[in-house]
Amino acid sequence: MNLALRDIRHNLGRFLLTCLGLSLLLGVVMSMIGIYRGLVADALGIARAPAAQIWVVEAKSRGPFAEASRIPGDTREAIARIAGVADSGSVTYQSVEASFRDRPLRLYVIGFEPGRPGGPRLLTEGRPITQARFEMIADARGGLSIGDVVTMGRSRFHVVGTTTGQVASGGDPVVYVTLKDSQRLQFDLTPSAQRREQARGASGGSSDIVNAVVATLIPNASTGLVADTIRRWKHLNALSQEEQETILTRSVVEMARRQIGLFTSLLLAVSAVIIALIIYTLTIDKLREIATLKLIGAPDRVIIGLIVQQALAMGVIGFGFGLALILTIKDRFPRRVVIEPSDVGVLALVILAVCILASGLGVRLALKVDPAKALGG
Amino acid sequence: MPKPLVSVRNVSKHFGEGEARVDALVDVSLDVMAGEVVGLKGPSGSGKTTLLNVIGCILEPSAGQLVLNDEVVFDRKWLTRDLRRMRLERIGFIFQAHNLLPFLSVVENVALVLRLAGQSEQAATARADELLTYLEVSHRRKAMPAQLSGGEAQRVAIARALANQPRVILADEPTAALDSERARIVMDLLRRVAVENEASIITVTHDEKIFSRFDRLVSLRDGRIDA
Incomplete structure (x- = not known):
């Protein structure tokens, strides 16, 4: 009982x-x-999305997630030629306040080169980006679906594909656009600001800047050796995928x-x-x-x-x-x-x-x- | 000459020391024979409940000796190690407010003491049913205590007190919450139990209507037995 x-x-x-x-x-x-x-x-989802083995970032930086990292856009070509590297791609990361149906929408924009590492791994719906400009792949968390039009900066982007589970550590849903679009979004000035820059004789500088280059290695290539080779260039730093994940879990979300x-x-x-x-x-x-x-x-x-x-x-x-x-x-x-x-x-x-x-x-x-x-x- | 089932010899009990000392029992001696129904009466604070607690091995006397069923239980100190086990096996308690466990049914309340004594569920339930039939409340076996009348609840409480066939039954004003007719029935029942089980029944009571139902009335005043 x-x-x-x-x-x-x-x-x-x-x-x-x-x-x-x-x-x-x-x-x-x-x-x-x-x-x-x-x-x-x-x-980790954002860091794992490019399926990279090496992250090339600005020297003395632990970017692109923990710190700012700006490297020249042609770095990718140099990295691609290093022994042991199978493929590489330039990427940019930025938070943007977009406009969707006349309402503000915070997005985490990833710029990548279609056909190279750095883009979304799997699409749940739609197709990959095929046009050079004004197409985006959006995560379902942002409430966007195929055919939606989102205004970012001065441009309008069409959603052509969707992903799931892609959210930045700050909580903003991820959208993927071409590297060109993301660079324009990040560095292009408004017409009035451009006119002012020209009037004061400024050249405007190069907008071919990326935040990181992600690289995959050929089978049996040593990550440590490739990273050491990259670090010989004084303006670059190289992090393995494990190091990048450690930085994220131990530093960014600590x-x-x-x-x-x-x-x-x-x-x-x-x-x-x-x-x-x-x-x-x-x-x-x-x-x-x-x-x-x-x-x-x-x-x-x-x-x-x-x-x-x-x-x-x-x-x-x-x-x-x-x-x-x-x-x-x-x-x-x-x-x-x-x-x-x-x-x-x-x-x-x-x-x-x-x-x-x-x-x-x-x-x-x-x-x-x-x-x-x-x-x- | 038959020996008493309950023998209280020169028992005293005081609370506190010095100026705060209160003598609840002073040199009390009482023998109760098998089959005898004894009433303890007296004004409030006379020591009736204290004496009942001492006999029930709930309260340690300050001095004296207590013998239950030929076993010296207390002689200046407790001589029995497991008092709770002894209460379970040898003493039955009947309370003024019946004190049935509200979350157990009638049959479970009675079977509980048998289960505590180590009987199987089946044997305990069978014995509980037998007792409920004996006390004429078997028709309420599945009822919860809150659904019983005062008389029914007291009969179930008596069944529980009898479950382990104790030779000593202590009752604390068992008829206080009952009308005259039900009080008479309960007292007749206790007498029947005392005779049929050869048990000693000691009852604290204020109820003058049932004084005549006892074999002997012991009167207490200021912790002493009135001559």
């Missing part, structure tokens, strides 16, 4: 309401972990990781306090029954079992509801929420431990109850 289960059944409505409240709290904990995982996944980590820890502490208070209150409500149990001879393990099992049931049901809730609504979050099975497993163990610890307060109270209380004397 399981007393905890019988007591839960007796006060089922109140118990389920308590579990519901707890599940909302645990849902927030899970969503915070999911948001952090999403942040990392987004950041602050967010610590912020979310601290907030998650606080939420877990709040959950522990709330579980402890709920169990304590439930125990107070049962003091007379506990005194009766002691008086009729129930051993302490029966009384401890009653309290701990209820705490565990509350944790398990609250966690289950919370997980179901977050899995149901995770795609409605503005940022990507990634729920990893390993995170769910670890959090489940943490919640179980929290429940056992939190029930300690109720157990302590129950063990101190005088059985004479049952007699009312």
Whole structure:
């Protein structure tokens, strides 16, 4: 005869309401972990999209994501000629406030050379960019679909293909345009500014600047050797894909990781306090029954079992509801929420431990109850 | 000469020390024989419940000796290690407010003490049903305590007290919440239990209507037994 289960059944409505409240709290904990995982996944998604093995950036820079990096547009030709390099492509990265249906739309614009590394890996719909100008491939997260027209700078771009899961670490959805378009977008002046520059005798300078060159290597080529060769040019730096990912996870999203980590820890502490208070209150409500149990001879393990099992049931049901809730609504979050099975497993163990610890307060109270209380004397 | 089932010898109990000392029981001696139904009466604060708690091994006396069923349980200190186990196996308790566990059905409330004593679910339920039939409440076996009348609840509480066939039954004002007719039925039931089970029944009561139902009335005043 399981007393905890019988007591839960007796006060089922109140118990389920308590579990519901707890599940909302645990849902927030899970969503915070999911948001952090999403942040990392987004950041890595952008870095992994070109399927590069080497990132060539400006000397003394850890760009293009962690720092600014500007290198000449002809760097790609030089890189392509290095022994061990299979293919290479120039890329640019910039955040743009575009206009779509007369509403502002923040986008993360990646410029690439069609047919070379740096473009989108897989399209979910539509076709690749085939024209030299004014076509774009947009991520579904931005709410754009094939045939939509987006104004960026002074140009109008037609969406010809779509991708999924391509979001910058800042949360802006990614769009791909040709390198030429992205350079125009980044460096071209407005006509009035151009006239002013000409009037003061400025040449205007070259706009053939890119943020990085990504390269793939031939089989069995050494990434380290190729990177060392590139670093011999004093104006360039070379990073392997692993180094680029480390920079992203350890540097770019580090602050967010610590912020979310601290907030998650606080939420877990709040959950522990709330579980402890709920169990304590439930125990107070049962003091007379506990005194009766002691008086009729129930051993302490029966009384401890009653309290701990209820705490565990509350944790398990609250966690289950919370997980179901977050899995149901995770795609409605503005940022990507990634729920990893390993995170769910670890959090489940943490919640179980929290429940056992939190029930300690109720157990302590129950063990101190005088059985004479049952007699009312 | 038969030995008493319950023997309280020169038991005293005080709370606090010095000026704050309160003597709840002073040199109390009481023997209760098998089959005897004894009433403890007296004004509030006279020591009735304290004496019941001492006999029930809930409260440690300050001095004296307590013998239950030929076993010296207390002699200046507890001599039995597991008092809770002893209460479970040898003493039955009946409360003023029946104290049935609200989250268990009638049959589960009675079977609980048997389960705690180590009986299987099946054997405990069978014995609980037998007791409920004996006390004429078997038709309410699946009901929850909140659905019972005062008389039904008290009969279930008596069934629970009898489950482990204890030889000592302690009752704390079992008829306080009942009308005269139901109080009479409960007292008749306790007498029947005492006779049929050869048990000693000690009942704290204020209820003058049932004074005549006891074999013996022990009056307490200021922690002492009135002569």
